[in-house]
Amino acid sequence: MDNQYRIETKCVQSGWQPKNGEPRVLPIYQSTTFKYETSEQMGRLFDLEESGYFYTRLQNPTNDFVAQKICDLEGGVAAMLTSSGQAANYYAVFNICEVGDHCIMSASVYGGTFNLLTVTMKKMGIECTVVDPDLPEEELAKAFRPNTKCVIAETIANPTNVILDIEKFANVAHAHGVPLIVDNTFATPINCRPFEWGADIVTHSTTKYMDGHAMAVGGCLVDSGNFDWEKYADKYPGLTTPDESYHGITYTKKFGKGAYITKATAQLMRDLGSIQSPQNAFLLNIGLESLALRVERHCSNAQKVAEFLEAHEKVAWVNYAGLKSNKYHALAQKYLPKGTCGVISFGLKGGRKQSEALMDHLKLAAIVTHVADARTCVLHPASHTHRQMTDEQLRDAGIAPELIRFSVGIENVEDIIADLEQALAQV
Numbered sequence: 138m139d140n141q142y143r144i145e146t147k148c149v150q151s152g153w154q155p156k157n158g159e160p161r162v163l164p165i166y167q168s169t170t171f172k173y174e175t176s177e178q179m180g181r182l183f184d185l186e187e188s189g190y191f192y193t194r195l196q197n198p199t200n201d202f203v204a205q206k207i208c209d210l211e212g213g214v215a216a217m218l219t220s221s222g223q224a225a226n227y228y229a230v231f232n233i234c235e236v237g238d239h240c241i242m243s244a245s246v247y248g249g250t251f252n253l254l255t256v257t258m259k260k261m262g263i264e265c266t267v268v269d270p271d272l273p274e275e276e277l278a279k280a281f282r283p284n285t286k287c288v289i290a291e292t293i294a295n296p297t298n299v300i301l302d303i304e305k306f307a308n309v310a311h312a313h314g315v316p317l318i319v320d321n322t323f324a325t326p327i328n329c330r331p332f333e334w335g336a337d338i339v340t341h342s343t344t345k346y347m348d349g350h351a352m353a354v355g356g357c358l359v360d361s362g363n364f365d366w367e368k369y370a371d372k373y374p375g376l377t378t379p380d381e382s383y384h385g386i387t388y389t390k391k392f393g394k395g396a397y398i399t400k401a402t403a404q405l406m407r408d409l410g411s412i413q414s415p416q417n418a419f420l421l422n423i424g425l426e427s428l429a430l431r432v433e434r435h436c437s438n439a440q441k442v443a444e445f446l447e448a449h450e451k452v453a454w455v456n457y458a459g460l461k462s463n464k465y466h467a468l469a470q471k472y473l474p475k476g477t478c479g480v481i482s483f484g485l486k487g488g489r490k491q492s493e494a495l496m497d498h499l500k501l502a503a504i505v506t507h508v509a510d511a512r513t514c515v516l517h518p519a520s521h522t523h524r525q526m527t528d529e530q531l532r533d534a535g536i537a538p539e540l541i542r543f544s545v546g547i548e549n550v551e552d553i554i555a556d557l558e559q560a561l562a563q564v
């Protein structure tokens with residue numbers, strides 16, 4: 138889409154651009170397959186000699202229009218949808234790493250990503266070094282090895298709200314000839330576009346703010362087109378040497394800046410099949426249309442809720458980068474000047490028991506595993522997502538036993554605060 142448009146306009150108008158007489162609204166191509174007149178043409182599609190749809194496991198028009206919108210929002214060159222955020226992060230790394238390779242990951246990433254890299258991908262022969270994201274560049278540099286192939290981190294970490302110094306991470310990755318992958322789920326491209334700060338690949342769990350209504354699990358992978366794979370050709374043979382499973386195509390030679398996403402589609406999606414359903418892509422697109430409006434409200438509401446909590450006598454601490462007292466406030470001002478996200482974590486002075494009691498007294502805020510949707514919701518990691526851990530193990534993981542993750546929705550903020558007020562009065 139015309140790049141002069143501002144991001145709010147892109148949310149609404151990018152992606153599906155109907156031609157004369159076509160439907161105004163993005164159609165759902167609810168079809169596994171696509172019909173051709175000659176067998177020869179179908180053959181050319183399979184050889185990637187010609188572009189076109191043939192089977193929805195690889196590509197579907199509905200998905201591609203939505204991926205195009207997210208690509209425009211992030212300012213990338215190519216994008217693909219996946220069935221979940223987990224699949225997006227898996228593909229992002231596995232597209233450029235194989236057995237014997239190594240990657241570096243920020244310690245504060247989402248638990249699912251942490252497990253993916255340190256447990257499951259380790260079994261596939263890919264090693265991962267976990268680093269403290271607040272380390273200076275010289276210290277981070279020590280984690281690199283000759284076989285390091287990428288660095289992965291989150292703009293705003295879920296649920297610790299650690300803000301990534303993207304430029305620092307991009308500099309150290311590029312100094313070692315590897316790309317930086319940034320999971321931009323919590324920030325969304327409305328508040329931060331990591332490519333503008335040097336990130337090379339962006340991933341999303343579209344399940345969160347992008348969908349925004351807790352309707353559809355999904356993910357997305359976006360390439361900036363900026364990383365020069367050919368310059369480090371021996372490190373990335375999957376992109377720079379012939380793919381025998383595609384008649385000897387070399388992705389960088391044939392597709393240029395589209396190499397990374399074409400490989401992820403033609404090879405990983407073909408073989409692993411984590412495609413998003415066109416129905417879910419349609420729902421995601423509706424969510425994206427109001428993304429800019431919702432994110433603005435999530436942030437202004439969360440700021441007021443965080444300030445209310447910080448001033449409350451029963452609250453021991455509040456972690457929200459929008460607060461001046463927060464360790465990451467300066468980084469948030471630099472990378473996320475419009476606001477961070479709607480997710481706050483806090484603890485009560487009475488500790489774990491009191492935190493649990495508070496949750497039971499909340500009426501508007503619902504207890505759910507989800508975060509980042511229109512409805513305010515709340516989770517106590519120590520008794521839910523991390524319940525197998527002892528208090529000591531929780532502290533080691535950076536999660537206080539009394540930590541409450543509070544995901545501020547887009548309701549009237551006075552109602553959200555009143556709900557917290559009445560619940561706090563009862564504990």
Ligand SMILES: *Cc1c(COP(=O)(O)O)cnc(C)c1O
Nearest residue numbers: 221222223247295322342344355
């Ligand atoms: C939820 C989440 C994921 C995983 O996404 P799913 O859509 O649940 O698979 C990955 N990264 C971040 C930052 C998340 O919040």
